[in-house]
Amino acid sequence: MRAWYRHRLKAWHLFLIPFCLLWGYPFIWMISAAFKSQREMLLGGLSIIPQDWTLRNFQRAWTTARFGDYTINTITYSVTVVILVLLVSALAGYALARKGLPGKKAIVAVLVVTMFIPHGYTIIPTFLLVNGLGLNNGLLGAALAQAGPVLVVPVLLFMGFFAGIPKELEEAARVDGAGYPRTFFQIMLPLAKPVIGTVALMQFISAWNAFFIPLVFTLGRPDLRTLGVGMFNFFGQNSTDWTGLAAGACIAVIPIIVVFLFLQRTFVEGIAGAVKS
Amino acid sequence: MTTTQSRGGTVAASSAPPPARGGTTVHRPPLLPRLRKHWWSYVFLIPMILLFGAFTVWPMIASWWYAFFDWDGVGAATDWVGLGNFTEVLGNEMFWQAFWNSFLFSVVAICVEMPLALLFAILLNNHRLRGRDLYRLALFLPVVATTAVVGIVFAVLFDPAGGVVNDTLTGLGLIDRPINFLGSTTTALPTLMGIDLWKGFGITLIYWLAALQTVPKEIYEASRIDGANSGQQLRYVTLPMLTPIAIVILLLVFQRSLNTFDLVQATTQGGPVRSTDVVPTYIYRYAFDPFIQAPRYGFACAAGVVFGLLTLVITLMQAPLLRHRYKAGAA
Structure with a gap:
């Protein structure tokens, strides 16, 4: 019975390996x-290993199709979003972790409710607001629009973390003469490294992969496109250059997959934590 | 109001705020000194309130306001049309087509993706299965990849002229002539749903794996002693224990699948003949499409508001059912 069970478990590999490859x-x-090479592609070679390896596609994508610029834009955009979210949510989370802060419950309630109310598509007021601030057609405007709605979970994470730190630590700092901001920046924030890591990683990946917001905010500035948007436009104009497209896709996707592979535990735990809590 | 404040003021002046007792009626210290005591906290909250207020709360309110105007975004919104935009949205067949497609994306995600991911999660949760981390990684990778980019890669794979899928299928003799997967009104939507499932599967899998971790091991041992086989364990132990979390997962999957934009925009832009149009692409077209003469912000806002309300109604319709099941799961 036992042996049969173990064999049955092994039999699953016969299904899982081909399935995962597919x-x-x-x-x-x-x-x-x-x-x-483009020629090999046109002849319809189905083989996975290229007959003659070439880096031409990457060259073409990087310079002619401007994926080099797009990569820099994407990094700028993602890093800006991460910094914005981290700074704003850590400050707010620290403040909201205080016991007896008047208005705390109301603020947390608003945060949570907006997360669960389906609000349709609110891109137009966001677009008009950024326009009004004079930030349209700039990556900062797009980064603000991206960072605003994703704050809820990071704020709650920081709040939960800071609320769990013993009060004595803060009091000791105060006795030593550190004021509120100094206690936060020099003592509490360095303690929050695990939360900072999770939030930074999640926001970096989602900003890197964002499409809707960068698309809308770079409509008038092709030079500011991010990789996803650039790929979309490249496809529209050159739908036949498949090898160039594939190279562009590699430039867009492989860096983020590498980041993920190194830090996958943090990422997966972050997602799983969202369900459990 | 004034009396309580003056009374409280004297208390605070004479002594430190009294500590809150465990009882139900807590003697609260007065508001003003408490505000002053916490003023640094409020300073720390300002960036969040500004950013969140401006980019989440304000757009939700302003959507409603703009929806009452006929407005192309030039100058201030002055052309009040009352409920005109709303009646136009509700009477627009194309809107309902887009809404129906959005809804179908959710149906597939809930009825196909969720159960399928649960089966894989149960399989991959088995400690004795070798290499389960590797399998999990392979299934999760699509989640991390940029949707717009993988959408375009799929468009190439499914291309009728020399795409890998069609070449393989014709090569194997399964079809006589290539299928235009993304270019024909009958196959485009199912194809996109398939890609969407591929893309979202990993997240749902991780949700389920996290859920399975919450089932205590002791219960399995107890049920094994009682003579339950693995099928019975699944039916009578695992599934009932998972119900409360399953509801959370259901809501998360529902929200995600309803907001499909990237994939559709990157591959078909709602075509051919609007057969794959979803509400977000519909809204995008009226507001931002470079090929239209003048954007219709008011109308697009109205469509967004109607979409939000319809989603809310569907979510609320699920609520009684979910509450019932939640109780059953908790009991």
């Missing part, structure tokens, strides 16, 4: 096509 096929195709 699942990952788009990535495999992407990488292999990026190194194939």
